Amino acid sequence: MTQNFNYNLGQKFQQISDIQKERIALKFTNGEKCTYADINDLSNKIASFLLDLGIVRNDVIAILNNKSKISYSIMLACLKIGAIYTNLDPKSPIERFNKMIDLCAPKILFYYNDAESNAVTKEYNFTSVKGIEYGRNNFLQSISKYSNLLPDYNNIVTGNTPAYIMFTSGSTGFPKGVVITHANIINFIEWSKITYNTTCNDVFTNINPMHFDNSVFDFYASLFAGATLIPAGEELIRNPRKLLDTINPLGPTIWFSVPSMLVYVLNMRALKANDLPTLRIVTFGGEGFPKNQLRLLWSIWGHRITFINVYGPTECTCICSSYRVTDDDMKNDALLPLGPIAPNFYALIAGSNGEIINNGEIGELCIGGPNVGLGYYNNHEKSDEVFVNHPLITSHIEKIYKSGDLVRFDNNKKLLYFCGRKDNQIKRMGYRIELEEIEAALNSLSYINESAVIYLNTEIVQEKIIACICSKELDEFKITSDLRRMITIYMLPDKYVFYKHLPKNQNGKIDKLALKEECNL
Amino acid sequence: MEKVNSIIAAVLKITIEKAAGDHIMKDIPTWDSLKHMELIVAIESEFGIEISGDDIAEMLSFDAIRQTVAKYAKEKS
Numbered sequence: 239m240t241q242n243f244n245y246n247l248g249q250k251f252q253q254i255s256d257i258q259k260e261r262i263a264l265k266f267t268n269g270e271k272c273t274y275a276d277i278n279d280l281s282n283k284i285a286s287f288l289l290d291l292g293i294v295r296n297d298v299i300a301i302l303n304n305k306s307k308i309s310y311s312i313m314l315a316c317l318k319i320g321a322i323y324t325n326l327d328p329k330s331p332i333e334r335f336n337k338m339i340d341l342c343a344p345k346i347l348f349y350y351n352d353a354e355s356n357a358v359t360k361e362y363n364f365t366s367v368k369g370i371e372y373g374r375n376n377f378l379q380s381i382s383k384y385s386n387l388l389p390d391y392n393n394i395v396t397g398n399t400p401a402y403i404m405f406t407s408g409s410t411g412f413p414k415g416v417v418i419t420h421a422n423i424i425n426f427i428e429w430s431k432i433t434y435n436t437t438c439n440d441v442f443t444n445i446n447p448m449h450f451d452n453s454v455f456d457f458y459a460s461l462f463a464g465a466t467l468i469p470a471g472e473e474l475i476r477n478p479r480k481l482l483d484t485i486n487p488l489g490p491t492i493w494f495s496v497p498s499m500l501v502y503v504l505n506m507r508a509l510k511a512n513d514l515p516t517l518r519i520v521t522f523g524g525e526g527f528p529k530n531q532l533r534l535l536w537s538i539w540g541h542r543i544t545f546i547n548v549y550g551p552t553e554c555t556c557i558c559s560s561y562r563v564t565d566d567d568m569k570n571d572a573l574l575p576l577g578p579i580a581p582n583f584y585a586l587i588a589g590s591n592g593e594i595i596n597n598g599e600i601g602e603l604c605i606g607g608p609n610v611g612l613g614y615y616n617n618h619e620k621s622d623e624v625f626v627n628h629p630l631i632t633s634h635i636e637k638i639y640k641s642g643d644l645v646r647f648d649n650n651k652k653l654l655y656f657c658g659r660k661d662n663q664i665k666r667m668g669y670r671i672e673l674e675e676i677e678a679a680l681n682s683l684s685y686i687n688e689s690a691v692i693y694l695n696t697e698i699v700q701e702k703i704i705a706c707i708c709s710k711e712l713d714e715f716k717i718t719s720d721l722r723r724m725i726t727i728y729m730l731p732d733k734y735v736f737y738k739h740l741p742k743n744q745n746g747k748i749d750k751l752a753l754k755e756e757c758n759l
Numbered sequence: 760m761e762k763v764n765s766i767i768a769a770v771l772k773i774t775i776e777k778a779a780g781d782h783i784m785k786d787i788p789t790w791d792s793l794k795h796m797e798l799i800v801a802i803e804s805e806f807g808i809e810i811s812g813d814d815i816a817e818m819l820s821f822d823a824i825r826q827t828v829a830k831y832a833k834e835k836s
Contacts, residue, residue: 329788476784476792479816502792506799507812667793718772718789727788730772 246395246420247462248285248318250427252278252388254464261438262466264307267474267484272307274464279386280307281314286384288319289391291368293345295320295399298615300344300367302328302358303448305469308372312348313402313457317420318388320395321345324403324415325448332361333724337412338405339367341616348372397421403615404451404552407670407729409661411678415615422555423458425608429580430459433546433560434519438464440491441516445470445481445499452524452668454556455494455548475499478508489516496668497527504534511538523548523557524668526573526656533568540565549576549656552670553624553639555609558583559654575653576645583607585654586638587647592629600657603645606638664693666701666728676703676731679724685711688740690748691731696758705731706740706753733757760825766805767821770798781822802828808835 244250255278264272293299299316303309303325316323324342326335328349335358339347343366349359350373359369371377401423403415430436442460444467446452460467468488474481482503493514500522503509520535520543527547536545545563550556561577579585586594587601595601606628613621628636644657662673673691680689687708695701711717714734721730735757743749767778771789784790790798799818803809808831810818818824 473785476795477816477819479812498793502796505796506815507810508816509812667791715772715774722788727791728793730789 244424245397246317246320246392246399247401247423248314248320248388248392248395250424250462251281251314251317252392254462258438258464261464263461264310265441265466265468265488267468267470267488277307277311277314280381281311281318282386282388283381283384284308284311284315285318285389285392287381288315288321288346289389290384291346293319293321295391295394296322298322298324298342298344298403300339300342300347301325301448302347302349304350304352304373305444305448305471306350306373308377309348309350309448310457310461310469312372317401318392318395320392320399322400322403322417324405325453326405327447327449327726328358330358330726331723332358334413334726335362338415341412342403342415343367343616346370395420397424398612400612402454404454405449406451406552407663407672407675408620409672409674411675411682413675414617414620416552417612417615418454418555419612422609422611423454425582426454426555426557427458427462429557429582430455431463433580434459434492434521436460436463436465436492440465441489442467442492443470443485443490443494444468445475445493445495447472450669451552451556452494452496455521459492459494478503478506482508482510482513486514490514491516492519492521493517494521494523496524497522497531498525498667500535501528501531504531509535509538517543519544519546521546521548521560523550525665529568529571529573532563532574536563536568540568547574547577549654550609551605551639551641551643553611553641554583554605554607555611558605558607558609561653573656575648575651575655577654578652579605579654580609583609585647586628587645588629588640594630598646598649600644600646602660603641603643603654604638605641606636610637610639662693664703666703669726669728671703671729673703676705676721676725676729679721679729680705680707682724683709683711683717683720685709688737688748690740690750690753692750692754692757694754694758698758702732703729704733704735704753704757706735706737706757708737708740709734712736760829762805763802763825763828764821766801767798767824770794770801778821781820783820798824806832806835808832 255274259275262271263274299321347367347369400417401420405413408414444456547561548557550558559577559579561575584606586604589595589601613625624640642660645654664671676691689707741749741752764778768775
C-alpha cells in the first residue's frame with residue numbers, strides 16, 4: 239500500500255479533507271457550519287484563481303482576516319500554491335500598516351467590507367497592491383468557474399517554502415515580519431496532536447485574532463488534525479459573558495488564549511462554574527499568568543479541566559515548551575514554569591558573554607530545532623542579530639534563535655523558568671511591544687524634543703506604559719491622537735509625564751532607572 | 760454623574776465632553792478589554808461598590824455605565 243508523503247501543508251489539508259469530507263471544520267457562532275469538503279473545495283478554487291492572476295510560489299498575499307469561511311480558505315489556498323500569506327491587523331494605524339505593506343510587498347490585499355476593515359482600507363492607497371474584496375457575492379461568482387481539485391502546481395511547494403509572515407513589534411519603529419515555513423508548521427502540528435491528544439472529535443476555540451501569533455495554534459492544531467474550530471469575532475470577545483453564552487452550546491473542548499483574556503473573563507465576573515461543560519483543556523501562553531488570578535480559575539475549573547501553560551516566541555512557530563499545571567503550583571506565588579523544551583527542540587542558555595550555562599544560573603534562552611523560522615522578511619540585519627549559528631558547531635551551519643528571554647533551567651525538575659527580558663520588550667495582552675517602537679513614534683512628533691518610555695509593573699503602579707517626554711505640546715489628547723496614526727492601540731502610553739529635561743546617566747544616556755524610580759509613586 | 764464622566768475620560772484618554780455623550784464600546788478605539796477592566800475597577804473603587812457579572816456584561820456604552828452606577832449608588836443609599 240502506498241502512503242502519501244505530505245511535505246507541504248496543501249497536501250496535508252487535502253488528505254485530511256479527502257478522509258473526512260462531511261465532518262465539520264468550522265462552527266460559527268451564528269449557528270452556521272462548514273464541512274471539510276466545503277473549505278477544501280473553496281480553497282482549491284481560490285488557489286486556481288490566484289494562479290490565474292499570475293501568483294506564484296513565494297509571492298506574498300496580505301489578508302485582513304474576518305474569520306469567515308472565505309478568509310480561512312484564502313489562507314489554505316496560499317498554502318496550496320506556496321504563496322506566503324500574512325494576516326494584517328485591520329486596526330493598525332495607517333502609517334504602521336503602510337510600513338508592513340512596504341516591507342512585504344504583497345501582490346494582493348484581500349479585505350472585507352465592514353467598519354473595521356474599512357478603517358484601514360479607506361486610508362490605504364491601492365496603487366501598488368491589487369485589492370480584492372472577498373466578502374461580496376461577486377467574489378464567489380468570480381471563482382465559481384475554477385476547479386475544486388488541488389492544482390498540480392502544489393507539487394513544487396517544498397517543506398522549506400515560507401507559509402506565512404507574522405508581524406511583531408520592532409525596536410527601530412518598523413514592525414518585523416517573522417517567516418515560518420511549511421516544515422516548521424508540520425512539526426508543530428505533530429507536536430500539538432501528541433501534546434493535546436487531539437482527535438477529530440475535538441472542538442477548538444479561535445478567540446485569538448488572526449494577526450496574533452497564538453492564532454497559529456488555533457488554526458493548525460485544529461484543522462490539520464481533522465478537528466473543529468469555533469471562530470469568535472472581536473465584538474463577542476469584548477463581552478466575555480456573551481462570549482461564554484454563545485460558545486457554550488457549540489461544545490468547545492480546547493480553549494487557547496493569552497492569560498489576559500482569562501483574567502478579563504474573571505475580572506468581569508463573567509465565568510460561572512458550569513460554563514463550558516465540554517471543555518477538557520484550557521491552555522494559555524504569550525505572557526505570565528498572575529498567580530492570584532490563576533488560583534481563582536483553578537478553584538473554578540481545576541477539578542475537571544487540564545491546565546497547560548505554553549511558551550514560545552513567534553520566531554519558533556508559536557510554541558516550543560509546555561507545562562501541565564498541578565495543585566502544587568497553587569501553593570506558591572512564583573510564575574508557572576515554562577516546562578521542559580518540546581521534543582525535537584533543544585535549548586541552550588547563554589551567559590552575558592555568549593558562554594553556554596549549565597549550572598542553573600540565569601541566561602538567555604536560545605532555541606534550536608525544526609520549528610526555528612527563516613528569519614525576518616526583508617530584514618537581513620535584524621535576522622543576523624538573532625538567528626545565529628550554533629556557537630559549538632563549527633563543522634556546518636545550524637541556526638538557533640536567540641530569544642532575548644532570560645531563563646534558568648532547574649536540573650532536578652528538568653524545567654525552564656522565565657526570569658525576565660534582556661531588552662526593553664514587554665507583553666500586553668500577550669502582544670509583544672518594543673518600548674523603542676513607542677519612543678520612535680513619539681520622537682517623530684515635531685513638538686517632542688526628547689522621550690523615554692518605561693514600563694512599570696510594581697506593587698504601586700500596575701502594568702503601565704509611561705511616556706516621559708520633553709514636549710511643547712501639553713495636551714495629552716492631542717499627543718494620543720497623533721500617536722494613534724503610528725502605533726496600535728495596545729501600545730499607547732497610559733500616562734504622560736512632562737519634563738523640561740530628561741535625567742541623564744554618566745554616559746550621557748537617558749537614565750531610565752531614575753525615571754522608573756520617579757514614576758513609581 | 761460628573762465623577763463617572765471624569766473616570767471615563769481619564770481611563771479612555773478622551774475629552775470630558777465626549778465622555779458625557781453616549782458612545783458604545785466599538786466606537787471608541789481606545790476602549791479595549793484592558794481599558795474596560797481599568798474602567799470597572801476605577802468605578803468600583805471610586806463609588807465603593809461591587810458590580811455583579813450580569814450588570815458588568817451590560818456596561819458596554821457610556822449611558823449604560825452611568826445607569827448602572829446610578830442603580831448601585833441608589834441601592835447603597
